[in-house]
Amino acid sequence: DTHKETRSFQTEVSQLLHLMINALYSNKEIFLRELISNASDACDKLRFEALSDDALMEGEGELQIQVAYDKEARTVTIRDNGIGMSRDDVIENIGTIARSGTREFLGQLTGDQQKDAHLIGQFGVGFYSAFIVADRVTLTTRRAGMGAEHGVRWSSDGTGEFTVETVERPERGTEVVLHLKEGEDEFLDDWRLRHIITRYSDHIPLPIRMPKRDDEGNATEEWETVNRASALWTRPKGEISDEEYQAFYKHVAHDFEEPLAWTHNRVEGRHEYTSLLYIPKRAPFDLWDRDRRHGIKLYVQRVFIMDDAEQLMPAYLRFVRGVVDSNDLPLNISREILQNNRIIDGIRSGSVKKVLGLLEDMAKNEPEKYQTFWDAFGRVLKEGPAEDYANREQIARLLRFASTHTGEATQNVSLADYVARMKEGQDTIYYITADNHTAALHSPHLEVFRKRGIEVLLLSDRVDEWLVAHLTEFEGKALKSVAKGDLDLGETETEEEKKAQQEAEEQVKELLPRIQEALGERVQEVRFSHRLTDSPACIVLSENEMALYMQQLLKQAGQ
Numbered sequence: 001d002t003h004k005e006t007r008s009f010q011t012e013v014s015q016l017l018h019l020m021i022n023a024l025y026s027n028k029e030i031f032l033r034e035l036i037s038n039a040s041d042a043c044d045k046l047r048f049e050a051l052s053d054d055a056l057m058e059g060e061g062e063l064q065i066q067v068a069y070d071k072e073a074r075t076v077t078i079r080d081n082g083i084g085m086s087r088d089d090v091i092e093n094i095g096t097i098a099r100s101g102t103r104e105f106l107g108q109l110t111g112d113q114q115k116d117a118h119l120i121g122q123f124g125v126g127f128y129s130a131f132i133v134a135d136r137v138t139l140t141t142r143r144a145g146m147g148a149e150h151g152v153r154w155s156s157d158g159t160g161e162f163t164v165e166t167v168e169r170p171e172r173g174t175e176v177v178l179h180l181k182e183g184e185d186e187f188l189d190d191w192r193l194r195h196i197i198t199r200y201s202d203h204i205p206l207p208i209r210m211p212k213r214d215d216e217g218n219a220t221e222e223w224e225t226v227n228r229a230s231a232l233w234t235r236p237k238g239e240i241s242d243e244e245y246q247a248f249y250k251h252v253a254h255d256f257e258e259p260l261a262w263t264h265n266r267v268e269g270r271h272e273y274t275s276l277l278y279i280p281k282r283a284p285f286d287l288w289d290r291d292r293r294h295g296i297k298l299y300v301q302r303v304f305i306m307d308d309a310e311q312l313m314p315a316y317l318r319f320v321r322g323v324v325d326s327n328d329l330p331l332n333i334s335r336e337i338l339q340n341n342r343i344i345d346g347i348r349s350g351s352v353k354k355v356l357g358l359l360e361d362m363a364k365n366e367p368e369k370y371q372t373f374w375d376a377f378g379r380v381l382k383e384g385p386a387e388d389y390a391n392r393e394q395i396a397r398l399l400r401f402a403s404t405h406t407g408e409a410t411q412n413v414s415l416a417d418y419v420a421r422m423k424e425g426q427d428t429i430y431y432i433t434a435d436n437h438t439a440a441l442h443s444p445h446l447e448v449f450r451k452r453g454i455e456v457l458l459l460s461d462r463v464d465e466w467l468v469a470h471l472t473e474f475e476g477k478a479l480k481s482v483a484k485g486d487l488d489l490g491e492t493e494t495e496e497e498k499k500a501q502q503e504a505e506e507q508v509k510e511l512l513p514r515i516q517e518a519l520g521e522r523v524q525e526v527r528f529s530h531r532l533t534d535s536p537a538c539i540v541l542s543e544n545e546m547a548l549y550m551q552q553l554l555k556q557a558g559q
């Protein structure tokens with residue numbers, strides 16, 4: 001009994017497949033990169049699981065990936081002897097997209113190929129990219145450690161349905177056969193396939209093999225390795241080209257785009273490890289999703305240990321992608337052990353320094369690139385001062401804000417820029433928080449600052465209240481809300497202004513108690529203010545009170 005069944009793709013998969021095939025067509029050769037990337041991941045997983053259960057290797061220890069084609073049958077085959085999949089694995093992994101934000105993502109697709117290609121790239125297509133060039137894909141697999149009778153065959157033409165059945169499969173691992181569409185015969189070519197492999201997959205640390213050809217160009221029984229097959233991060237920096245770094249990034253980050261920057265370091269001394277860390281160009285779709293994957297792959301002595309090692313990066317740097325390879329950790333390390341591990345802590349703080357240093361260099365030397373970074377990830381980095389007290393000064397130098405200096409919504413003013421423009425006698429960095437940029441820019445609290453020519457930072461991201469609660473000074477200058485407590489602009493006031501203020505205060509002396517009486521319990525105090533120039537009155541919070549915006553947020557959250 002093979003339990004052959006036909007199932008429908010999750011609606012989202014069908015939609016994605018349809019759109020993807022058109023949008024990515026001009027880049028169709030990437031299907032091979034994606035399938036090799038999966039094969040490599042599968043071998044990594046097997047090697048890791050076999051650390052605690054040697055039997056999974058089934059006596060066949062050499063992990064490899066094979067690529068072959070058949071001109072007659074018009075197929076291209078990608079085969080690995082990695083971890084494989086059970087029937088449930090297949091149904092779950094290939095046929096559904098279990099990612100939050102999928103619907104929003106699909107809603108953003110426009111039919112404009114170039115725009116969509118970017119979006120789809122950000123989302124990641126992986127296995128489904130096979131359907132760019134194939135009109136039928138058959139995947140046959142067996143999970144390592146299960147009997148030959150637990151093989152599974154999955155097949156689909158990519159239009160809406162797939163079949164799964166149980167088959168006999170003595171070999172462990174996965175084989176993907178692409179039945180090429182009419183007109184895609186260019187991939188039935190030895191040279192073409194080798195070229196794609198060396199271009200996109202040279203860095204894969206396992207041998208990728210193709211049949212050896214004889215002098216007439218006919219395939220022999222022998223296989224030969226096509227790629228360099230050494231882990232990229234273990235090679236000396238000077239020998240790695242930008243293209244190689246970029247290709248490796250796409251594999252580890254499951255991203256289609258080039259990274260913005262990277263830092264590659266071999267650390268020796270008390271702890272020995274290598275890190276290769278990347279800053280992506282764009283925020284992934286699920287940047288704000290709490291359950292999303294983290295970005296760092298952990299290796300121990302070249303052996304893959306785990307994806308998403310969240311202990312290796314603090315949450316405010318969760319956009320960083322890459323690998324860390326330690327020489328000191330035990331091979332049998334578990335997530336639990338990672339929790340409170342001195343070696344991990346050391347690697348983490350070293351890696352944080354590298355990333356912050358990379359960003360600082362970028363901010364200094366490539367401000368436009370830094371702006372791209374900031375626009376994508378600034379709101380995440382703003383969590384830094386609260387989370388990472390030790391590095392808060394360095395993080396503070398990396399922050400960018402909108403400000404009354406330009407009045408524009410772009411966040412491109414650093415605290416150092418602000419300090420450099422401070423008025424004589426001014427010793428405070430002023431900011432205002434509001435729930436959007438326009439509200440901040442038009443707040444009556446700004447009137448007196450405008451009149452005095454004092455710059456005010458305009459904060460309107462959700463995280464900003466949290467940020468300023470933890471970042472109270474910068475280079476000895478206090479950060480202060482223009483909407484809180486007493487405003488002492490005395491140091492920037494002229495004698496004339498002071499006199500005018502006193503006269504005005506004298507005039508309204510009678511009025512204040514009457515307003516106070518009328519408002520009663522609703523206010524704490526009614527007082528004369530130096531804040532306003534045009535508006536007659538405004539609401540001010542006492543120093544310790546939460547900003548109005550924060551209060552509204554909590555109210556919305558039902559607190």
Ligand code: ADP
Nearest residue numbers: 038039042084085093094125126127128174254
């Ligand atoms: P991603 O690689 O980003 O997870 P893919 O669409 O490329 O997304 O693959 C989906 C899932 O299918 C993988 O996460 C993996 O669980 C499974 N998979 C794909 N190819 C293989 C393979 N060759 N061996 C084992 N599992 C695989």
Ligand code: MG
Nearest residue numbers: 037038126127
């Ligand atoms: Mg993949």
